[in-house]
Amino acid sequence: MVSPRILIAGLGSIGSLVAAYIHEHCELYAIGRKWHIDAIKQKGFLTLRKNGEERKIILKNVTTTVSNLPKEFDFIIVTTKAHDTEQILKELKEARISAKCYVLLQNGIGNEEVVYKVLGQVNLIRGITNNGANIPEPGVVIHAGIGETFFAPVSGADSEEFAKKLVELFNKAGLPAKLEPNLVLLLWKKVIINTVINSLTAVLRMKNKGVYLSNSARKLAEMIVEEICKIAARKGIQIDPKEMINVVMKVAKSTGENISSTLQDVLRGKKTEMDFICGAIVRESKKLRVSAPICETLYLLIKIIEELSNKEVFIR
DSSP: OOOOEEEEEOOSHHHHHHHHHHGGGSEEEEEOOHHHHHHHHHHTSEEEEETTEEEEEOOOSEESSGGGSOSEEEEEEEOSOGGGHHHHHHHHHHTTOEEEEEEEEOSSSSHHHHHHHHHOSOOEEEEEEOOEEEOSSTTEEEEEEOOOEEEEEEESTTHHHHHHHHHHHHHHHTOOEEEOSOHHHHHHHHHHHHHHHHHHHHHHTOOTTHHHHOHHHHHHHHHHHHHHHHHHHHTTOOOOHHHHHHHHHHHHHHTTTOOOHHHHHHHTTOOOSGGGTHHHHHHHHHHHTOOOHHHHHHHHHHHHHHHTTTTTOSOO
């Protein structure tokens, strides 16, 4: 069997984690930011840290520019922040780089529409992962919590077959994966997890474990879950709040040592994905005329942090 040619578009935390695991099972290419790629090239490897141990992952085909990439791939896995999706897809399209199937392995709601806007109708898969990962320094990725990854076919005649192949590849590489037939339910459950964990950890500047170690944090998490479940119910998406809070706490515990992607962005003074997470929930609530005061408060708090990140107003 010929190994699939795969491009990871966005070698950030999750992109680096995926690359570290699947590189031996495919012909892998990756594009990322200069600060991270340069460190990998200088050392000759990406360092994967997990459970106090280190592995040296040889990644030969990493680059900062699309001009150094082949023109055809079996899969292009987009692991950029949601707000960078349009830019990376435009760069690939302008360079005439294409794939038989595109995969969005990202947080947020509404990401698929960006793909259609740039590429039109293509074989498209949506991926959601509950793995915890962060980059403590250039050239290093920490696998801070094992979790399942779910893939759902979204569009295209062959997307289901491609999704099955991707599930098989991830499982073979040691990243537990499943095929998920209910994409909408999957996305809403994930946005609940991200709204609770990413928002609270970013505002409070704590590791994921803070969400379950604090009784007050748990109470607030329960309120957030109930609020979002009411909005989902108005859309005909039934999610049990009691079951969902247990899922959230399980993820917070299993990824306890992780620094959430939103907190990583806050600490670096970068734009967060909250427009596609909390912001998406707030927009849905207004459309449906369902009150969402907690989600809107969290969203505004993070937007304040974003807006003032370089204004020297925060006490360190």
